[in-house]
Amino acid sequence: MDRAYPPINNLLEQAACITGRSKEATGEVEPTEGYKGRQIKKLIEFANANNLWIDLSPLNITYMDKGGENEVFHDGKSSVIKLNNFEYAGDDLENFFIRINAHNKFFSNVPYQMIGFSYNSRQEFSAVLTQPYILAEREATEDEIVEYMEALGFETDYIDEFHNDQYEVFDAVPNNVLYGIDKDLYFIDTQIRLKK
Structure with a gap:
């Protein structure tokens, strides 16, 4: 972009x-x-x-x-x-x-x-x-978020927290992840930091 x-x-x-x-x-x-x-x-x-x-x-x-x-x-x-x-x-x-x-x-x-x-x-x-701007059908479900993150190679720590060998992603909750009208997930506002 x-x-x-x-x-x-x-x-x-x-x-x-x-x-x-x-x-x-x-x-x-x-x-x-x-x-x-x-x-x-x-x-x-x-x-x-x-x-x-x-x-x-x-x-x-x-x-x-x-x-x-x-x-x-x-x-x-x-x-x-x-x-x-x-x-x-x-x-x-x-x-x-x-x-x-x-x-x-x-x-x-x-x-x-x-x-x-x-x-x-x-x-x-x-x-x-x-x-x-995402045209969303609805908020993503917790299960959809977990599946998506695991497909990216992240492990689940809690229902809204994930990590891989480099990063921690948190606040990946349904109101921060949208299910688009195109059936894809859009992570619009999560928190990410380097893994300690």
Whole structure:
């Protein structure tokens, strides 16, 4: 999907590199809680230098929902726009980029694309992500989710948690996984982290 928008090609990779370099620059001097603040500051500088700010106000979009980290809008066509405030990244934004890359690897039928940055309704710095809008027949069942994840090579830890040798996927619950009208499953909002 990145290739369809050449001006923002590789934005996700560039932002991930900036957060990684920012963390490396602090070394052992700063506690881990400080990483996130420094990483956000570097991403704001990156957004300013490259005109990557997205203003949603003039766009013809419809508010859909809000969760712990996302404010979700529909563009009225084929995409969902998510303002992600990095809440679930913890103290290190690298976790956010690991999650998005892993999501796109395992759930490539509903990939995220990073298109810029903005501030959400609570004035929190946020990544602006797009994702295909899914025409769903219903939410997936727990059994369908388990079968799908096992087909991807994951082992079931709990009904909504899975792991393979590299990653842990959790919050794979029916309201985060849709059963499309095409009979495929779409994992639209799960959590993924590197396996400890």
